[in-house]
Amino acid sequence: MKRTISVIIHLAFVLLCINAQTFWNTRTFTPKEGLFLEIITEVLQTDDGYLWFATWDGIMRYDGYDFVTFRQDNAKNRITTARLIKSGILIQDYNSKYKLFDTNTLSFRAATAAEIKSTTINPLQVKRSDLDITVPEEHKVRAIFKDNQKNLWILMDRGMVYMSQHKQTFKESLNRRKAETRALFIDSRGRFWKGGKSTDTPDGGFCELDGKPLNVKCRPYAFAEDAQGNILIASKKDGIFIANSNGIKPYDYNVPRCFCFETDRRGHILVGSHKNGVYDLTARKHIFGKEKVRLIRVLGGDSLLVATTDGVILSTGGKERKILDNRDVYTVDCINGKYYFGVYGEGLHHMKSLDEKTTRLCPYVGDKSISYIKSSFVDRNSNLWLVTSNSIISYNDKTSTFVNYGEAHFGKNIDFTECRPLMLNDGSIVVGTMTGTLTFNPDSIRNEREDMVTIAVSGIRYGDDTEIRAVRDIDSITLDASQRRCKLNLTTFNYAFAKEISFAYKMDNEKEWHYLFHDHVIHLDNLSSGNHTLQIRASDDHGIYYDNVRTITINVEPYFYESSVFWIAILLLALLATAYIYHRVQVNLQIQREKDNAGKVTVQFKNPETCDSDKEFMETLTNLLEERISDSDLRMEDIAQMMHMSYSNFYRKLKSLTGLSVVEFLKRMRIQHAARMFDASNTKVSEVSYAVGFADPKYFSRVFKNVMGKTASEYIAENKKQKH
Known part of the structure; x- marks a missing residue:
C-alpha cells in the first residue's frame, strides 16, 4: 500500500512538471475503495460507457461509483486474457479455456470457434511512448489503458491508479506558512497589498506589499487609499493604520472595530464598523447607525447600501431605512438595476427594486449548498460570482443560470474566507483562501452547457x-x-x-x-x-x-x-347482501301490514262511487271509537250524539255504509284493537279484554273467535312462531 502511494505521488509530480497549464486528478483503487481483487489483467470499455476489469477472480464492472463482480458458477474465475468482441467479452482462463461474457445479459456461456477468431474492437491499452507523460521505469507498472474520455487507468502489481487531466483554470498561491488571507488591494501605483490572519506572529496577523512582508502589528481586514496616496489598513481588533513613505503607524482618528472600507463619489473614505455603524474617515465623523457593518456599497448620488449583521440599510440624503431586516447579510451587489444579497444561512436573495420585497433564489447548485455565501463580485460581463465555503458559483442574471466550480475543478479541496475578491486589470479575479489566494479569469471559463449527460x-x-x-x-x-x-x-x-x-x-x-x-x-x-x-x-x-x-x-x-378480482367479489357480496336485506325488509313490512290489517272492520260500500263525505264520516267514527275503546259503558247513543246525529239516523247511515249494526261494528273495533295489543307485547288475555272495553274475559274470547276465526290463545301462539 505504501509503495502504491509513493508511485502515485511520483506520477503526479512528473505530470505536473511536464505541463503546468493542466493538473491531474489522481485516485488509487484498492480493496478499501471497492476493488475486490487487486490483480487486474485487462481494462475494457463497452459502447454504453461501462468499464470492465478482467481479474484473477472474475470480471468486474465499474460505472464511476460501484464495482460489481461477475463470476462463473463451479468454475475457475482466474482470467489471464480478455478482449472485447462484437458479441461480448472473450475471456481465457488459467487453463487456456475460452468463455464469452455477454455484457447484455450479464452472463457467461461457452465461446464459439468463430468468436474465438473474431476481431478485437475498441482496444484501450496504450504504450508508454504514445503518452505525453513520463512514467518512471523503476515503478512496476504492468499496463496503461486510456478510456474513451481520455482518462488513464494504470495497472500496478497490486491495485490500480486512475488519472484524469484537466485544464488549470484556477491557480492557487499559498501564503507564507499558509496564512489566512482576509484583505486584498491594488493601489494607484499598481502595487499589490495582501493581509490576513497568521498564527506565527505575536499579533496574529500578516501584511505584504508585492509579496514582501511588512512590519505591521495588526491583523488586516481591508485596505484603502486616500487622496494623498496614503494606504489605510483596517483592523477589527487594532483600529486603523496608515502606510506611506514615512512608514506605518496608527491613524490619528479612532474607529472601533474597523471591518471594511469604501470610497464614495466625493472621494471620501467610508469605514464600516463592526460595532457602531458607518463613519466618514475623511470628514472624521460618525454618519449613522449602531449595527455591525460587514460591507458598504455606493449607489448613484449620495445613496449607500450597507450590509450588517441585522439586515441591509439604505441611506439616501441623510435618511436611513431598513430594506432587509433581521438577517445577517454578507454581500450586496447590483446588476442591471437588480439587487442581490448574500444572507448567512439563507443563500442568495433577489430584489428587482429597493421598494419591493426580496425573493430567495435557488439554495442549491447541483449538490452544493449556496446558503453560506462568504463574498461576491461582478465580472466584466455582468455575471455575479458567489464565494461559498468550498466552491465558487457563477450566476447569469439574463438566463437565471447557476454554474458551480468545486474540488474537481480546483484540483483539491479549498476553503475560502470572507475576503473581498479583487479584480485585476485583465479581468482576472483573486479570491482569498484559508491558506493563500485562488486566481482565475472568468472570460477563460467555459460557462456554456456541454453535451447532454447520459443517465x-x-x-x-x-x-x-x-x-x-x-x-x-x-x-x-x-x-x-x-x-x-x-x-x-x-x-x-x-x-x-x-x-x-x-x-x-x-x-x-x-x-x-x-x-x-x-x-x-x-x-x-x-x-x-x-x-x-x-x-x-x-x-x-x-x-x-x-x-x-x-x-x-x-x-x-x-x-x-x-386486486380487481377481490374488489369485484366484494361488490358482488355487497349486492347479494343488499338484495337479501331488501327482501327481508319487504317480508317484514308485509307481515306488519297483515298484522295492522288484522281484525279491522271491512267497510263494504253498497255504492262503489261513495262520496267523500261518507268516507269522512267513517274516518271520524273510527277515530272516536279508538279514543274510547276501553270504556265498557260506552253507549251508541253517546256516539251518535258525538257525531251530531240522532241515533236512528246514525244507525241507518252506518248500516247503509257497512252492512253492520252499531253494536256489531263496535265489537269488531274492540277486537281489532285487541289483536294489535297481542302483536305488540305478551299481554295476558284478561288484561287485553279489559283494555278494549270487555268486562268479562270469557265473553271477550267468544267474540274474538267469532271475529278472527281463532281463539285469542291460538292467535298469540301463531304470532310467537312468526316472530321466531
Whole structure:
C-alpha cells in the first residue's frame, strides 16, 4: 500500500512538471475503495460507457461509483486474457479455456470457434511512448489503458491508479506558512497589498506589499487609499493604520472595530464598523447607525447600501431605512438595476427594486449548498460570482443560470474566507483562501452547457436485499406484492467528475424535484400497487441540470385484497347482501301490514262511487271509537250524539255504509284493537279484554273467535312462531 502511494505521488509530480497549464486528478483503487481483487489483467470499455476489469477472480464492472463482480458458477474465475468482441467479452482462463461474457445479459456461456477468431474492437491499452507523460521505469507498472474520455487507468502489481487531466483554470498561491488571507488591494501605483490572519506572529496577523512582508502589528481586514496616496489598513481588533513613505503607524482618528472600507463619489473614505455603524474617515465623523457593518456599497448620488449583521440599510440624503431586516447579510451587489444579497444561512436573495420585497433564489447548485455565501463580485460581463465555503458559483442574471466550480475543478479541496475578491486589470479575479489566494479569469471559463449527460440505471436493490443486482439498463421495473420499496443506482459514466454530478427525481405527478445531492441512489419506499412513472435528471459537473429527463416505469403488483378480482367479489357480496336485506325488509313490512290489517272492520260500500263525505264520516267514527275503546259503558247513543246525529239516523247511515249494526261494528273495533295489543307485547288475555272495553274475559274470547276465526290463545301462539 505504501509503495502504491509513493508511485502515485511520483506520477503526479512528473505530470505536473511536464505541463503546468493542466493538473491531474489522481485516485488509487484498492480493496478499501471497492476493488475486490487487486490483480487486474485487462481494462475494457463497452459502447454504453461501462468499464470492465478482467481479474484473477472474475470480471468486474465499474460505472464511476460501484464495482460489481461477475463470476462463473463451479468454475475457475482466474482470467489471464480478455478482449472485447462484437458479441461480448472473450475471456481465457488459467487453463487456456475460452468463455464469452455477454455484457447484455450479464452472463457467461461457452465461446464459439468463430468468436474465438473474431476481431478485437475498441482496444484501450496504450504504450508508454504514445503518452505525453513520463512514467518512471523503476515503478512496476504492468499496463496503461486510456478510456474513451481520455482518462488513464494504470495497472500496478497490486491495485490500480486512475488519472484524469484537466485544464488549470484556477491557480492557487499559498501564503507564507499558509496564512489566512482576509484583505486584498491594488493601489494607484499598481502595487499589490495582501493581509490576513497568521498564527506565527505575536499579533496574529500578516501584511505584504508585492509579496514582501511588512512590519505591521495588526491583523488586516481591508485596505484603502486616500487622496494623498496614503494606504489605510483596517483592523477589527487594532483600529486603523496608515502606510506611506514615512512608514506605518496608527491613524490619528479612532474607529472601533474597523471591518471594511469604501470610497464614495466625493472621494471620501467610508469605514464600516463592526460595532457602531458607518463613519466618514475623511470628514472624521460618525454618519449613522449602531449595527455591525460587514460591507458598504455606493449607489448613484449620495445613496449607500450597507450590509450588517441585522439586515441591509439604505441611506439616501441623510435618511436611513431598513430594506432587509433581521438577517445577517454578507454581500450586496447590483446588476442591471437588480439587487442581490448574500444572507448567512439563507443563500442568495433577489430584489428587482429597493421598494419591493426580496425573493430567495435557488439554495442549491447541483449538490452544493449556496446558503453560506462568504463574498461576491461582478465580472466584466455582468455575471455575479458567489464565494461559498468550498466552491465558487457563477450566476447569469439574463438566463437565471447557476454554474458551480468545486474540488474537481480546483484540483483539491479549498476553503475560502470572507475576503473581498479583487479584480485585476485583465479581468482576472483573486479570491482569498484559508491558506493563500485562488486566481482565475472568468472570460477563460467555459460557462456554456456541454453535451447532454447520459443517465443510466446500473443496479437495483429490491425490498430488503443487501446486495445490488446489476443491470445493463432498464426502462421498466416490476415489483411483486411483497416488494413495496427498491433502490436504484444511477450513473452518468462521467469518471472524471463523478463526485460533482448530482441527481434529482420525482414520482408520478409530483411538481417538485427531490434532489439527491451527495448520493447517486434513489430510495423509493411504500409504493402503492399499480403503475408509477419515475422521472430522473442529472446535472453536469458544474451543477447545471438539463432538459433531458429519463423516464422509468415501475409496476407494483397488488396483494389479493388490492386486486380487481377481490374488489369485484366484494361488490358482488355487497349486492347479494343488499338484495337479501331488501327482501327481508319487504317480508317484514308485509307481515306488519297483515298484522295492522288484522281484525279491522271491512267497510263494504253498497255504492262503489261513495262520496267523500261518507268516507269522512267513517274516518271520524273510527277515530272516536279508538279514543274510547276501553270504556265498557260506552253507549251508541253517546256516539251518535258525538257525531251530531240522532241515533236512528246514525244507525241507518252506518248500516247503509257497512252492512253492520252499531253494536256489531263496535265489537269488531274492540277486537281489532285487541289483536294489535297481542302483536305488540305478551299481554295476558284478561288484561287485553279489559283494555278494549270487555268486562268479562270469557265473553271477550267468544267474540274474538267469532271475529278472527281463532281463539285469542291460538292467535298469540301463531304470532310467537312468526316472530321466531
